[in-house]
Amino acid sequence: MFGFEGTRQTALHLSWFAFFLTFVAWFNMAPFNTTLMIVLEFSQAQIDTLMICNLVLTLPARIFIGGLADYFGPRKVFSGLLVFASLICFQFALATTFEECVFSRLMMGIVGGGFVVGIKMISDHFPDREMGLAQGIYAGWGNFGSAAAIFSLPLIADNFPLETGWRVAVVCSGIACLVGAMAYWKWAEDIFMPHKQFLSFSGFSIEISSRKDFILQTVLLAFIYAGLILVVWKLEASTHPIIHTNIAWILSAGLLFLFGANIRKCYRVNKDSLNGRPRWEYSFSQVAILSLAYALTFGSELAIVSIYPEWLQTIFGLTVVGAGVAGSSYAFLNLFTRPFGGWIAGRWGRKKMLFVFVLGGMLATFAMSQVSNDWPLPVVLLLALTCGIFLQGGNGANFASVPLIRKELTGKLAGLVGAYGNLGAIIFLSVWSVTGAKGFFLTLSGFAAIVLFAVIFLEGERK
Structure with a gap:
């Protein structure tokens, strides 16, 4: 699983690294929220708007890109998406107005749809018994791109004047995407699927039963x-x-x-x-339940990663670099928690473990709603890590199930479930902009209770 000696292993490592680069690009604004407020004189409301814009087009993009991956193959789609990401990075680095930043963040939301391409690639290469761990490694290590952006980009920017440092860091993320595109095109291999002759590219439409x-x-x-x-x-x-x-x-x-x-x-x-006369027999209700679960687990992750450095700066008065380092610890967990969630779900039962992860996330987010500046910083960081373990483990358990519903339609089904992750993030960030931290975390906890009930009706294993 961890070597490069076989086609499967090569596909896994190339895919998680390509996904990693898309997340570096997608989150290359998050560590510079306060910097943009100083350099470009943006207000807090404008920063909140940009955070929403960063997620908007990912909703339709994940379904659309999933269909592209099913039909044209992951190699072509991922390579092209990375080239597109590099161009948007360069445009954002040159932005001088709020409108230009809005455009770049809207376009960058399309890059966030790249997640489903790797899900398709891994699904094609790995057998069912290894699916949970493989998908967990792919998504967990790829998701670390958000932590890498929050942690490393401020360090790059810190070597330059405030006005230009963030631009240099963003350009570096674009160059990395361009190099990654060339590597994926050269070494990634698609698997011929005999069912492809029955597929047609139908945009946002998903075949049902x-x-x-x-x-x-x-x-x-x-x-x-x-x-x-x-x-x-x-x-x-x-x-x-x-x-x-x-x-x-x-x-x-x-x-x-x-x-x-x-x-x-x-x-x-x-x-x-x-x-x-259905061509594909499967239960779409399972897709609906997993979509709700992913709206919670991944939607909360995107939202928390977006606001966490700013939240730490506001409550504890940390510097941009300090908040970036501390805030990246939440996303850093993905290296371990998402693969662990996929592995343990495949070993102990997907339904059972998803229930446990959602329950833990519900309790942890409720506890985070009670945080104030009277709390010791180490306790808050430990609580955030606990929250991350449950919710990110839930991501792994979720996508241990999605590719097993109907493998021929993995791209589109993963796209729909993934789109709900972004829908959750948009709703949660909207709540953040209206209610602040307390209402934000209470909303997460309340929605987790609803998801917990829905998971009861999830099938334990594919029939």
Whole structure:
């Protein structure tokens, strides 16, 4: 699993490193929130808006990119995505206005969809018995890119004047993505799948098995589009709005039209299934449950990584570098917790362990809602690490199950589940901007209670 002697191992390590680079690029703004407030004179409201923009297009991108990976193969898609990431890094480094930063963070949200490409690659190369650990290593080590960005980019920037240091650090992340794209194109190998002749690229539409599943897919997609509409109105209602009210109405109407077109396309793609002749037999309700679980486990991770350095600076008065180092400890756990979550879920039962991880996350986030500046910093850091162990372990347990639902559709199913992770992050960050830390962590804990109930109906193993 850890060597390079076989095609599977090579695919695993190239994929997690490519994913790692996309996360470095995706989170290359997080350690510089306060720097941007000083250098570019952004307000707190503008920083909150940029954090939301960083997640917006990841919602549709994960489903769309998952379909691309199913149809064109992970090698082409991941290589192209890394080139795109490098170009957006360079654009962000040159940004001088709020509008230019908004554009770069919106485009960078597409890069966040790269997660599902590696899920497809690993699913094609590894057998079911090794799936949990392999997916855990891929996602856990790749997710460490967020911690690497928070930890290393301020250290690079610290060697230059405040006005230019953050730009140099962002350019470095773009160069790394460009090198990673060339390496993935040269050494990664796609696996020929005999079912590919039955696949067609159908955008955001997912093949299902029954009328009930069609209704459930419609509901899940409705929440995705609702999340996008929420972001539109957040951009309109911010202290420094970048969208006029009339434009917001036009965009909302456009998204509703796209939703209707999406459902119509889903109907056409699944016409045979709705008439009792499904091509792929599987339970879509399992996808729905895992989507809710991932909205909690990964959505909370994205949100906490985005606000954690700023939160530590505000409560304990840490410097940018100090908060970055301390804050990166939360994401650093992914190196171990996500592979552990996938491994133990495959060994002791996916449903059982996901339940345990969600329960622990519910209790830990409730405890974090009680934190104040009277608490000792080491205790707060230890509590955050405990929270990370449960929620990030839940990520591993979740994606130990997703590739086993229907391997031929892994890209799209992983894309939908992954999109809900970002939807959760958008909602949680919206709560943060309105209520602050206490309401933020209480919301996480309350949603965890809902997910805990849903996991009861999850199938333990694929039938």
